[in-house]
Amino acid sequence: MDFALDERAETFRAEVQAFLREHLTDAVRARVAASGTYHDWEFHRAVARRGWIGAGWPAEDGGQGRDRADLDILYEELAAAGAPVEGMAVTLIIAETVRRVGTPEQKERILGPVREGRLLLSLGYTEPDAGSDLASARTRAVRDGDGWRIDGQKNFTTHAHEADYVFLLARTDPQAPKHAGLTMFLVPTSAEGFSLTPVHTLSGERTNLTFYSGVHVGDDARIGDVGQGWPIVSLALAFERGGEFAAQLRRLVHATVTWAHAARRTGDARLLRRLGRVAAATEVARLLGSQATWLRSSAQAGAVEGAMAKVYGTEALLAGSGALLDAAGPDGLLAGPGEPAAELQHLYREAQISTLYGGTSEVLRGVIAERRLGLPRSRRG
Numbered sequence: 257m258d259f260a261l262d263e264r265a266e267t268f269r270a271e272v273q274a275f276l277r278e279h280l281t282d283a284v285r286a287r288v289a290a291s292g293t294y295h296d297w298e299f300h301r302a303v304a305r306r307g308w309i310g311a312g313w314p315a316e317d318g319g320q321g322r323d324r325a326d327l328d329i330l331y332e333e334l335a336a337a338g339a340p341v342e343g344m345a346v347t348l349i350i351a352e353t354v355r356r357v358g359t360p361e362q363k364e365r366i367l368g369p370v371r372e373g374r375l376l377l378s379l380g381y382t383e384p385d386a387g388s389d390l391a392s393a394r395t396r397a398v399r400d401g402d403g404w405r406i407d408g409q410k411n412f413t414t415h416a417h418e419a420d421y422v423f424l425l426a427r428t429d430p431q432a433p434k435h436a437g438l439t440m441f442l443v444p445t446s447a448e449g450f451s452l453t454p455v456h457t458l459s460g461e462r463t464n465l466t467f468y469s470g471v472h473v474g475d476d477a478r479i480g481d482v483g484q485g486w487p488i489v490s491l492a493l494a495f496e497r498g499g500e501f502a503a504q505l506r507r508l509v510h511a512t513v514t515w516a517h518a519a520r521r522t523g524d525a526r527l528l529r530r531l532g533r534v535a536a537a538t539e540v541a542r543l544l545g546s547q548a549t550w551l552r553s554s555a556q557a558g559a560v561e562g563a564m565a566k567v568y569g570t571e572a573l574l575a576g577s578g579a580l581l582d583a584a585g586p587d588g589l590l591a592g593p594g595e596p597a598a599e600l601q602h603l604y605r606e607a608q609i610s611t612l613y614g615g616t617s618e619v620l621r622g623v624i625a626e627r628r629l630g631l632p633r634s635r636r637g
């Protein structure tokens with residue numbers, strides 16, 4: 257079978273690569289490294305000016321109606337270059353969900369500004385006692401006049417310090433079975449009673465704890481019906497778990513080759529064997545990722561395929577970055593910023609948390625086992 261893309265798709269790849277040469281400047285990279293925030297407003301707006309935020313949306317939602325091949329190319333090239341697009345990726349997960357379940361007023365208020373690169377959204381699911389088991393969320397939303405009063409805490413609300421809203425999972429009915437008592441809200445980060453504190457991770461990435469103390473929001477902040485939080489989170493999670501890790505693997509191969517040239521180690525047989533394995537894994541991850549992207553863009557949510565792509569891609573990244581850092585020896589461990597092995601070391605540190613966020617490998621294996629292989633449930637839920 258020939259997996260090559262056609263000439264039109266490859267022309268688009270060249271266009272994205274040229275865009276990156278122009279806009280992914282040293283200054284952007286330096287700002288991202290200093291802040292630990294994988295979002296940069298200047299770069300984000302440049303992507304928006306090309307119409308590439310929501311590029312797959314149909315024309316009636318203001319998108320370019322781009323097909324699967326174009327979206328694959330766009331996200332792969334942005335990620336492979338190490339562009340700061342995590343803020344965009346998270347925003348698109350939420351915007352895609354609003355596009356499916358939001359009211360006409362919410363779509364009007366959210367989708368246009370997202371597309372124009374003026375609005376950033378963050379995910380507020382995880383709590384101190386509700387990570388993998390999200391349905392145990394305890395953050396409360398209680399009717400308050402014609403709106404809601406929200407109290408609670410979320411962990412790991414990445415980009416919340418730059419975002420306009422948190423897409424918040426809240427408990428609206430503590431008496432109902434746990435999956436039935438949840439509702440989604442878009443909570444403005446400018447609201448009184450909202451606060452946050454930074455959390456710095458091993459990779460250098462910054463995330464946040466967010467706190468909600470008597471935050472009042474109108475009923476127009478509610479996304480979907482009361483009690484429909486769980487199906488909406490499940491829909492959003494299917495958009496989240498995907499194939500971006502093939503691009504991370506590509507970055508890993510590139511970083512290692514760059515270092516090997518600088519260190520005159522291109523003839524090292526042990527290194528080349530390990531590099532070959534990672535290059536092969538990159539192709540597998542890319543195909544699994546393409547499958548998930550295709551199912552998403554054709555409106556078949558693709559939750560299981562996304563889980564497969566994420567487990568495979570992140571575990572290949574974890575194993576591959578470990579093997580290559582080991583082959584690089586002290587060069588890799590001691591590399592400071594700007595040194596040839598710095599990127600290799602950075603990817604190794606990033607890989608350690610990649611198997612956690614967006615669903616841990618153990619939990620995603622459970623999803624695959626139950627929904628694809630038809631095995632019995634591994635836990636009580």
Ligand SMILES: Cc1cc2nc3c(=O)[nH]c(=O)nc-3n(C[C@H](O)[C@H](O)[C@H](O)COP(=O)(O)OP(=O)(O)OC[C@H]3O[C@@H](n4cnc5c(N)ncnc54)[C@H](O)[C@@H]3O)c2cc1C
Pocket residue numbers: 378379380381382384386387388389411412413414415457461463609612613614615616617618619622634635
């Ligand atoms: C850098 C980073 C950024 C993040 N960004 C966000 C964000 O923006 N928004 C957000 O809401 N969350 C975010 N998260 C949270 C992330 O989604 C959670 O860390 C993840 O879901 C795991 O939850 P937990 O940390 O509470 O671990 P736990 O759920 O407590 O899991 C602990 C361990 O138990 C295992 N385990 C748990 N349940 C099962 C099971 N049923 N079967 C088998 N094993 C199981 C897990 O695999 C894990 O090894 C982020 C996390 C990180 C590290």
